[in-house]
Amino acid sequence: MSITRSETSFYKKNGYLVKDELISKKDINKLNILINKIVNKEKNSRRKVRDQGGTQSYNNYHFVFTSNSSKNKEILRLNNPQNNNKLFYNLSRNKKIIDIVKKLIGGTVRFHLGKLNFKLPNKKKGSLVEWHQDFAFYPHTNDDLITVGIYLEDCSEKNGSLKIIKGSHKKELFSHHSNNNYFIGKINTKKNKINLNKSVSLTGKAGTVVFFHCRSIHGSGLNYTNGSRPLILFGYRATDAWPLINDGNPHPETNFDNYDKNIISGKKSLVPRCTDVPVIIPLPKKKHYVSIYQLQKSK
Numbered sequence: 001m002s003i004t005r006s007e008t009s010f011y012k013k014n015g016y017l018v019k020d021e022l023i024s025k026k027d028i029n030k031l032n033i034l035i036n037k038i039v040n041k042e043k044n045s046r047r048k049v050r051d052q053g054g055t056q057s058y059n060n061y062h063f064v065f066t067s068n069s070s071k072n073k074e075i076l077r078l079n080n081p082q083n084n085n086k087l088f089y090n091l092s093r094n095k096k097i098i099d100i101v102k103k104l105i106g107g108t109v110r111f112h113l114g115k116l117n118f119k120l121p122n123k124k125k126g127s128l129v130e131w132h133q134d135f136a137f138y139p140h141t142n143d144d145l146i147t148v149g150i151y152l153e154d155c156s157e158k159n160g161s162l163k164i165i166k167g168s169h170k171k172e173l174f175s176h177h178s179n180n181n182y183f184i185g186k187i188n189t190k191k192n193k194i195n196l197n198k199s200v201s202l203t204g205k206a207g208t209v210v211f212f213h214c215r216s217i218h219g220s221g222l223n224y225t226n227g228s229r230p231l232i233l234f235g236y237r238a239t240d241a242w243p244l245i246n247d248g249n250p251h252p253e254t255n256f257d258n259y260d261k262n263i264i265s266g267k268k269s270l271v272p273r274c275t276d277v278p279v280i281i282p283l284p285k286k287k288h289y290v291s292i293y294q295l296q297k298s299k
Ligand SMILES: O=C(O)CCC(=O)C(=O)O
Pocket: 117, 119, 129, 134, 160, 161, 162, 218, 219, 220, 231, 233, 292
């Protein structure tokens, strides 16, 4: 099962596509059982937390916490779940997902990144994610990159579904820098007169998969429920989209073999495809940031 021509046109026009319950209930249940185990083990561990879990770095599997306190530690994110468990790895290579990605980014696919964002209830300091474009974090020589979000539980505006601004992938790449010229990973929507009326909430039942373009402006609101909102995000890129910076994910200059091992469809090539895409280098950063949550709070 892939997508119809009209779904492809919808994606091209709007910069996103929602596929209801693409992943079966059975597979979602298995993932949720595994996640509960991982989270409980980590919460009960007495391991000392430093830097709220540390930064995203090559091939790393790690947790991002709300604080360094072992008593009140809450897990915001699990980075690179696909590196540590077959179930997550298989999901990142799921045929239904990859077939759609292939159609949407032009035929070749290289795995780029993986994370599991929990979005804690608001009362447990689960933050909102401010408006941003993923391409601002990792510019490439072309923009055939896509983010895929998989809801592991039913997701509505109440528990912080993703929101996206229709058609924004065709507009400019906005500055994600502060007034002091530091990269802070968010857009000043007022200053840039971004029409938030064009935003749509990407809600769906558990197993729903959302696909969005790397230049689509997106974010998510607060979670007003008592439970967390687990969302797996996987990034994929065309094999000839060459990274212009090292974003802490598989990178040719860090480990060339591993970079190519992440090819899912298509051939290796040393010839990047350079297209006329807007690029702003995401530097400097005030300090080496731990997560998007921290980064977006910096000035
Ligand atoms: O977890 C979310 O709600 C969105 C996260 C996101 O957009 C990101 O990590 O780039």
